[in-house]
Amino acid sequence: MNENINNMIEELKEKYPKKWGDPTKGLMVSISDTTSAFENEYDFEETLFYSIWIMYKRNAVAINxxxxxxxxxxxxxxxxxxxxxxxELTKIVNIVAKHLVKINFKTHL
Known part of the structure; x- marks a missing residue:
């Protein structure tokens, strides 16, 4: 269901394994779709993607x-x-964009 999002997360984890999930010392991402944010960020329909927060060493960038x-x-x-x-943040944004462009987005459910 979320092939592109899962591939993106795997690539980010591979390239930024140190302190994965720690927004102050490493890299953490939080993803939501058009209906809401999720505790399990990757358990949703990627075609309804709405935003991703990229938090890297106390820096935060959002793609909405x-x-x-x-x-x-x-x-x-x-x-x-x-x-x-x-x-490094621009490299991370490039990885995210590389995977987002592969998604056939829907406007709503």
């Missing part, structure tokens, strides 16, 4: 699907990004 019909996305951050983390 803002226009559900035309699939327009907004990338935001909750604060400034430290220069020493900028290169």
């Amino acid at each position: 699907r803002e226009d559900l019909i035309q699939n327009h996305f907004r990338i935001t951050t909750d604060d400034y990004i430290r220069l020493e983390d900028l290169e």
Whole structure:
């Protein structure tokens, strides 16, 4: 059901295994769909993807699907990004984008 999301998570875990799941010392992602956020972030229908929060060493970046019909996305951050983390964050965003483009998104249930 979530082949692309699962592949994305596996690639991120493989490339960033140190402190996986720790947003202050490593990498953590939180994913939601158009209906709600989930405790088990990967237990939902990926075609209804709405947002992903990428938290890397105290930096946070969100990718949100803002226009559900035309699939327009907004990338935001909750604060400034430290220069020493900028290169890694852009690599992480590229991995996420590589997998998101493979999803055939739906507008609703």
